[in-house]
Amino acid sequence: MTMARPSDTKARIQEVARELFLRQGVTNTSLRQISERLGITKPALYYHFDSREALLRSVIQPLTDDLEAFAAARRPGPPEDLLADYFDLAWQHRDVLMMIVADLSILSELDLVGRMLSWRETLVTLLIGPTAPQRARIHATVAVGGLSDCIVEYAQLPAEDVKKAAVEAALAALHAGS
Template sequence: MPSDTKARIQEVARELFLSQGVQNTSLRQISERLGITKPALYYHFSSRDDLVRSIVQPMVEDIERFVTTRRPGDPRALLGEYFELAWRHRDVITMMIRDVTTLGVLDLGTRMFDWRRRLITLLLGSDLTQEQRIRATVALGGLSDCSVEYAHLPMDEVKPAAVEAAAAALGL
C-alpha cells in the first residue's frame, strides 16, 4: 500500500499529466504543486518514467488479469466487463492518447495489441475471417474510446449504448 505522500504525488502527477501531457510535466512542477522539495519527490520516485510507470501499472495488471482469467462465453457480457475495465482506467487511457510516449512505458504498445488479439479470441474464437477481426477491433476500440470521450457522463448512461454498439459492430 503506497504511503500518503506517495499517493498524493501520484494524484497530482496524474492531474498534471492529464491536463498538460506527460512530456510537458516536470518533477519540479509536481513537487511545487505539492509543496515538497524535489529530493522528497525523488525519495518516492527516481524519475518521471518511474512515476508514470507507477500510475500505469495498476491498469496493466488489471487488463492482464482480465485477458488471462476470462473464458469464452457470452460476448455481450464480456463486452460489458471490458467496458467497465476501460472505465476504471479511463484517466490512464486518456494519458496514453494525449501523450503517445506513455506507450513506451512498460512496452504498452506491444502489450495492447496482444491483449486485443486475446480479447478477440475470447469474444469470437480463433478461426475468424479478416472481416470478423476488423469488426472486433472496431468494437473493442470503440468501447475504450467511449470510456474516455464520455467520461463526464455517468457510466450507467454510457455503458449500455457502448456495449450495444460494440455488439452491433460484431454482428451480434
C-alpha cells in the same frame, strides 16, 4: 504534528502526477511542478520515484495490472458479458486512458505497445474464437476499439449511459462481421 507515512506521500505524488499529466500532458509536466504542487522538495519526490518514467509507470501500473488479470482470467462466453465487463474495467481507469490517448508516446516510452496489442488480440479472440475469418476479426477489433474510444470520448457522462450505448454499438459492429 503527525508525519505522513511514506505510502501516503507516494499515493499523494501519484495523485498529483495523474492530475497534472491529464491536464497538461505527460511531456509538459515536470517533476518540479509535481513537487511544488505537493509542497515537497524534488529530493523528497526522488525518494519515492527515482525518475519521471518510474512515476509515470506507477500511475499506469494499476491499468496494466488489471488488463493483464482480465485477459488471463477470462474465458469465452457471451459477447455482451465480456464487453460489459471490459467496459467496467476500462471505465475505472478512464483518466489513465485519457492521459495515454493525449500522448501516445507514453506507450512507446514505457514499452507498452506490444502488451496493449496483445490484450486487444486476447479480447478479440475471446469474442469470436481463434479461428474466425479475417472479416469477423476486423469487426471484433472495431467493437473493442470503439468501446475503448467511447470511454475516453464520453468520460464526463454518467457511466451507465455510456456503457449501454457503447456495448450496444460494439455488439452491432461485432454482429455485422458475422
